[in-house]
Amino acid sequence: MSSNKKVDLEEEIIKKSFNLFLVNGYEKTTIRQIADAVGIGRGHLYYYFKKKEDILLFIYKKILNKIYELISNHDMNDTELLLNYAITQCLYTYTIVKYENLFRIYIEASKVPVIKKEYVNILIDLFKKKATETHYKVDEKDIYISVAVGCAGEEELLRRYYNKDIELDIEDIIKSVISTRLILLNIIEKKEVDEIVNNAINIANKLDIDGFLDSFDIFLHKI
Template structure:
C-alpha cells in the first residue's frame, strides 16, 4: 500500500471517529465523512464501501493490536482458550479505558448490522486460531459462544456505562468469559474457571498503556 493511500485511509478513520462522536454514529453520513477528508464520495468508496466498514475496521484494529501484544509477550499460540480469554479481557479494558471509544461502542451496539458484523468478525478470528490447535471445536458452538457472549457483554457494558448496575469491570469480564467458554463445550467446568482466572491475571500484568498508545491513529483529536 502506498504512503498516500495509507495517509488517506488514516484520515478517513480519524475524521469518521470524530464525526461519530459529534453527530452520533447513525446521524453521520458518508457525504459528511468524505467532505471532512476533502475527497469525493466515490473516492471514499475506494477505501470503505459502507459506513459500518469504517467502524468495523476500528474494532478489527483493536483486536489485531491485542493479538500482537499477546504475541510479543510470548504466549503460546496453541493455547487457544487462554489467548481467547486474554484477548477478550484486554478488548473490554481498552473500550472502558477510552471514554470516547466507550461512547461509540454503546451507540454502535444498538445498530443491528454492526452487531451482526461484529459477531462475524469475532467468529472469523476465533476459527483461524482454532485451526492451530488440537481442539475439535464445532462451528455451531463457536457461533453460540460468540453470539451469546457478545449479547451479554453489550447489555452489561451498557448498564455499566449508564451506572445502572453495581458491578465492576472485572465482574463483567469474568461473567462474559465464563459464559463464552462454557458454551464452547470442549473443557470441563474446573478448567474453565482456571482459564478465566489465569486470563484476568495475565491481562492485568500486561502493559495496557502500550496497547492504548497504539490506537492513536483514530483516538487522537485531529
C-alpha cells in the same frame, strides 16, 4: 492512482471518520461529513467504503488485531488458544471502558443490526483462525453460539454499566462474558473454565494494561 496513494487516502478516511465519531458520536456522523473532512466527494469515498458501518467495522478489526499482536509479543508458559482468547477479551473490554468517547461509540454502534452481525462474524473468523493452531476440535456451530451469545451478554452488561444501571465492576463483567463463551464451546469442563478466566485476568493485569492503553491511545489517533 498509485497503490501508495490509495493506502494513504484509506488511512486518512479512517482517521477523519474516527475523529468525527469521537466528537459527534457515531449516530450523528454522516457520510457527507466524512467526505468533506477528507476533502473528497461521496462517490470517491464509496470506492473505499460503501457504508459508514464498514468504516467502524474496519476500526474494530484494527483494535482486535492490535490486541492479538500485543499478546503474541509476550512470552507465556501456556499459549493455548482459550487462554489467549480470554486475555484478548480482558484487554478489549478494558480498552473500551477506559476511553469514554470510545465507550460511547461502542454503545451507539451496538444498536445497529448490521454492525452487531458483522462484529460477531469478525470474532468468529479470528477464533476459527486461532483454533487451527491447537489440538482442540471445536465444532463450528458451537463457535457461533459461543460468540453470538457472549456478544449479546457483553453488550447488555456494558450498556448497563455505561448507564450506571448495574452494581457490577468491570472484572465481574469480564468474568461473566468469558466464562459464558468458554462454556458454550463445549470442549472443557467448568472447573477448567474458571481456571482459564482467573489466569487470563492475572496475566492481563501483569501485561501493564495502563501502559498498553497509553500506547493504544496513540494508535487510535494514528489510524
